[in-house]
């Protein structure tokens with residue numbers, strides 16, 4: 686086992702989907718995977734392994750924010766030889782060209798976090814998605830008929846959910862950033878460190894410019910669409 690995951694090597698697939706909410710991991714295992722087995726309950730951060738269309742796949746909760754996400758994803762890469770991680774999550778739209786319920790494929794993740802300033806001796810590093818995985822996700826979105834509401838572009842991973850009343854998100858939006866969430870920069874950085882493939886697929890749960898938010902039924906439907914896209918991308 687690793688420090689925060691109580692699983693033996695081999696219990697976890699080379700391909701892992703990571704929602705922030707561990708109960709979402711359970712929901713995915715119960716509703717989208719076959720023969721799913723729970724391999725982790727430490728801190729309630731559920732992890733399951735099952736199959737999708739015959740491919741072994743795991744789903745592991747990450748918790749919220751870069752520090753929590755990086756603990757789990759680093760252990761997956763380092764201790765369990767995971768090769769591909771897809772974050773499945775929600776984001777807030779900060780750009781007027783993006784609507785609630787849309788899907789965003791995060792090309793790169795700007796961040797307010799200091800993780801990379803620390804790693805790169807005070808300089809910047811640009812956390813970037815794996816191109817092949819991103820290209821596959823785009824093709825799958827086309828096959829699934831989602832392209833009319835799928836955006837591909839940079840996102841922002843903030844350290845704070847509350848408190849950006851200072852126009853920070855508007856400034857990022859001016860530079861083409863599509864949405865704000867709290868984990869992708871950690872995923873892309875850890876994947877680069879461990880030479881693994883990573884992509885964040887996000888649905889827009891709320892709009893920071895218009896104030897619109899999705900209902901729980903809408904979140905369920907958009908989540909299902911995102912899951913189809915993530916699973917088809919994960920196994921290809």
Ligand code: HPA
Nearest residue numbers: 775776777846865866867
């Ligand atoms: N900010 C940060 N993370 C988020 C948001 C947000 O507005 N919405 C969904 N995840």
